[in-house]
Amino acid sequence: xxxxxxxxxxxNIQEGKTATLTCNYTxxxxxxxxxxxxxxxxxxxxLLLIRxxxxxxxxxxxxxxxxxxxxxxxxxxxxxxxxxxxxxLCASGGTYKYxxxxxxxxxxxx
Amino acid sequence: GAGVSQSPSNKVTExxxxxxxxxxxxxGHTALYWYRxxxxxxxxxxxxxxxxxxxxxxxxxxxxFSAERTGGSVSTLTIQRTQQEDSAVYLCASSTxxxxxxxxxxxxxxxxxx
Numbered sequence: 001x002x003x004x005x006x007x008x009x010x011x012n013i014q015e016g017k018t019a020t021l022t023c024n025y026t027x028x029x030x031x032x033x034x035x036x037x038x039x040x041x042x043x044x045x046x047l048l049l050i051r052x053x054x055x056x057x058x059x060x061x062x063x064x065x066x067x068x069x070x071x072x073x074x075x076x077x078x079x080x081x082x083x084x085x086x087x088x089l090c091a092s093g094g095t096y097k098y099x100x101x102x103x104x105x106x107x108x109x110x
Numbered sequence: 111g112a113g114v115s116q117s118p119s120n121k122v123t124e125x126x127x128x129x130x131x132x133x134x135x136x137x138g139h140t141a142l143y144w145y146r147x148x149x150x151x152x153x154x155x156x157x158x159x160x161x162x163x164x165x166x167x168x169x170x171x172x173x174x175f176s177a178e179r180t181g182g183s184v185s186t187l188t189i190q191r192t193q194q195e196d197s198a199v200y201l202c203a204s205s206t207x208x209x210x211x212x213x214x215x216x217x218x219x220x221x222x223x224x
Contacts, residue, residue, distance in 0.1 A: 004152070008150070031209075031210075032210055034212060034213075036213075041217065042217050042218075043114070043201050043203070043215030043216050043217045043218055044153075044201075044213070044215050045215070046212035046213065046214070049210060049212065051210075089152075089153070091153075091213075093209075093210065096141065096158055096160065096166075096207075097155060097158065097166070098143075098155070098213065099155075100145075100152045100153035101152055102150065102151060102152040103152070
C-alpha cells in the first residue's frame, strides 16, 4: 500500500544549527509533497509544497528537496530557533486523498 | 479572515453514547476533509466532500461513523455507540479543492470515551 514514512524519533538540535527532517515514500510516485507544522493541541499548518519536477523549494529559512530517485524529500530549517520546535508532517498528494506521515518532533535547544 | 472552526474542542463521553462533532470550514472552500489523529499515529483519512459530488467515505472505520455537509458549508461527523478505541483527535480541514491546494486545518476535537 502507499506509504509515507518519517523518522518517529524526536530530533534535538542546538539553536542556530540546521535541522534536517526526512520523508520517504513507498509503493507510489506522488505528484507533489507538502510539509506542515503542528504545535501541541493545534491543527497542522501548511508550510511548503514541492512538485515532482522541482528539485528544491525555498521559503525564508525553510528549504525542501524532492528526490524521485531516492523516493525522498528533505526538509531543512536553517539558523534554527527555539520557536521552530514543533512536529513536522510530510504529506503526499496527486489526488485529493492526501497521505500523511506520522511526523517528526523537532526540539531546538537554546 | 476566520480559519476552520471546530466544536467542541474537547468531548468526554461514556462508551455506548453517540457524539456529534462540528466543523465550520473557511468560507468559499469547496473541499472538506475529516481526519483522525491518534497518539503516535499519522493522520488517518476518514471522509472527503467536494462541492455537490458524492462524498468519498472510504476511510470511515465502521458503519458507526457518518458525516454530512449541509449547504456545502458546515459539516458534522457523528459517531454512534462510541467505543474506547474511538478516542482520538478528530481534525477537519478545508481547501479550495484545486489540485495541490494546501489543507487548512481546525484545531480539532479531542474525543475521550470512558
